[in-house]
Amino acid sequence: MSDSTPKADIGVTGLAVMGSNLARNFASKGFVTAVHNRSYSKTTALIDEHGGDGQFVPSESAADFVASLATPRKIIIMVKAGGPTDAVIDELSELLEPGDILIDGGNALFEDTIRREKAAREKGIHFVGCGISGGEEGALKGPSIMPGGSKEAYASLGPILEKISAHVDGEPCCTHIGTDGAGHFVKMVHNGIEYADMQLIAEAYDLLRRGAGMEPAEIAEVFAEWNRGDLDSFLIEITAEVLKQVDAETGKPFVDVVVDAAGMKGTGTWTVQTALTLGIPVTGIAESVFARGLSSSTKQRAGAGNLPGPSQPWSVKDRDAFVEDVRLALYASKIVAYAQGFDEIVAGAAQYDWEIDRGAVARIWRGGCIIRARFLNRITEAYADNPELASLLFAPFFTDVVSKGQDSWRRVVAGAAQSGIPTPVFASSLAYYDGLRTERLPAALIQGQRDFFGAHTYQRVDKEGTFHTLWSGDRSEIQEDGHTPGVNAPVKSGS
Numbered sequence: 001m002s003d004s005t006p007k008a009d010i011g012v013t014g015l016a017v018m019g020s021n022l023a024r025n026f027a028s029k030g031f032v033t034a035v036h037n038r039s040y041s042k043t044t045a046l047i048d049e050h051g052g053d054g055q056f057v058p059s060e061s062a063a064d065f066v067a068s069l070a071t072p073r074k075i076i077i078m079v080k081a082g083g084p085t086d087a088v089i090d091e092l093s094e095l096l097e098p099g100d101i102l103i104d105g106g107n108a109l110f111e112d113t114i115r116r117e118k119a120a121r122e123k124g125i126h127f128v129g130c131g132i133s134g135g136e137e138g139a140l141k142g143p144s145i146m147p148g149g150s151k152e153a154y155a156s157l158g159p160i161l162e163k164i165s166a167h168v169d170g171e172p173c174c175t176h177i178g179t180d181g182a183g184h185f186v187k188m189v190h191n192g193i194e195y196a197d198m199q200l201i202a203e204a205y206d207l208l209r210r211g212a213g214m215e216p217a218e219i220a221e222v223f224a225e226w227n228r229g230d231l232d233s234f235l236i237e238i239t240a241e242v243l244k245q246v247d248a249e250t251g252k253p254f255v256d257v258v259v260d261a262a263g264m265k266g267t268g269t270w271t272v273q274t275a276l277t278l279g280i281p282v283t284g285i286a287e288s289v290f291a292r293g294l295s296s297s298t299k300q301r302a303g304a305g306n307l308p309g310p311s312q313p314w315s316v317k318d319r320d321a322f323v324e325d326v327r328l329a330l331y332a333s334k335i336v337a338y339a340q341g342f343d344e345i346v347a348g349a350a351q352y353d354w355e356i357d358r359g360a361v362a363r364i365w366r367g368g369c370i371i372r373a374r375f376l377n378r379i380t381e382a383y384a385d386n387p388e389l390a391s392l393l394f395a396p397f398f399t400d401v402v403s404k405g406q407d408s409w410r411r412v413v414a415g416a417a418q419s420g421i422p423t424p425v426f427a428s429s430l431a432y433y434d435g436l437r438t439e440r441l442p443a444a445l446i447q448g449q450r451d452f453f454g455a456h457t458y459q460r461v462d463k464e465g466t467f468h469t470l471w472s473g474d475r476s477e478i479q480e481d482g483h484t485p486g487v488n489a490p491v492k493s494g495s
């Protein structure tokens, strides 16, 4: 770095797909951008190929990288989550000064972020766990950004992040989510919803293909058409593109030459594990994680031929009506996935003492991220109308969509079950909806069973208190004095 090189406004370390594109995004918006990577070859490649995008300050060593930044320094870490992130934090922490801001833009587990923020705070360093969504292209052209950390850190960092984020209706897709791990928590739930949405789209494709006998190219047209209506979203749009693709080598549809085993890096699993701990039923997200697991269960799937299916194949008589049924079932199930995801955010905020504005979260997911969709505007409106909304499904707009679509939803799920086409997220979402609208659930019987075998006690519908029946005695009822946890009480570790 020569003496005339200005100090950098922001630094990025970790220059794989996400980091290099984010760095280019910063530089192209006029920020002097310091860049660094463990292997220097990625840094030189970035400067060689894209040095013209703006003003970059490359460094080979972490010490030079830190020295190249204006104070208070702002550094975004874009490396593999887990151990690599800790290694980079440890190295940089030795070089930083109180007041500097260290931002982790990777897909970190929010509990790691809480731990890292606390450790950094003890050294006077601001640590911002920051969810970033949008993949490679979003990082370059404008992602959706979910920063946690202190308000103080956001005051100086926020304007820079807002400038490089996606914008919808002139508003940045970036807002301060809450303290310590809040940003990564919300990004985790975003990814859980992403899993459910992708699985729902895959189920819709399977129904159209195997139920209605349509070819991938025809289904691509259907998705392209759906993308012009209520289902307008990034994932529907790219699905049409993937289904249109023809394999150059074989001339077959691309989707037919790809192994049917879906991978995952862990954020969907974290969403479900966390939801289980918080006692929140994220059934659609959970089924989507399990569906990826089943697709990759090679040993079990090798026995596919041994398991007989239904005697009658599905015959769809009116293809257009069926396509419309699947569209409405997809829309309703998708709303359930979002409703469950937002319930998890509310529970997480209560558990970790974060003030998370659900309407603002929906607003910053409208652009840049993988789950961006037209209907997110409606979610923002729903929370603006009623900030205490107990479930998104109770917002009049969504109640209306789901109730208008429910006959289609039921036909699709029933038809799929009868014909042996697995639709775990369509079916579980419908079951969740029916569970929510059922005034009296069979859980009373479960309470009776629990009390029978374990004296776990129960409450009565007609009077206050906690009761136990003397099942192995004279079966009379006694009133207990002790406290009984609520059915949805968070599971405490070790209990």
Ligand SMILES: NC(=O)C1=CN([C@@H]2O[C@H](COP(=O)(O)OP(=O)(O)OC[C@H]3O[C@@H](n4cnc5c(N)ncnc54)[C@H](OP(=O)(O)O)[C@@H]3O)[C@@H](O)[C@H]2O)C=CC1
Pocket: 014, 015, 016, 017, 018, 019, 037, 038, 039, 042, 078, 079, 080, 081, 083, 084, 085, 087, 088, 105, 106, 107, 108, 132, 133, 134, 135, 136
């Ligand atoms: N890819 C995507 O679409 C998205 C990714 N993310 C998250 O962003 C982060 C970056 O993702 P991506 O760009 O795909 O890159 P990768 O997750 O593939 O990580 C590669 C980068 O990590 C660096 N790295 C690995 N181990 C270490 C270590 N021990 N010390 C220092 N650096 C290390 C590599 O350096 P080197 O070149 O020296 O090997 C390289 O720069 C990840 O946390 C990911 O989960 C978030 C949203 C979307």
Ligand SMILES: O=C(CO)[C@H](O)[C@H](O)COP(=O)(O)O
Pocket: 107, 132, 133, 134, 135, 191, 263, 264, 265, 266, 267, 268, 370
């Ligand atoms: O964070 C992302 C988008 O927002 C990544 O694309 C996501 O990590 C992909 O997850 P997986 O590999 O588990 O499907």
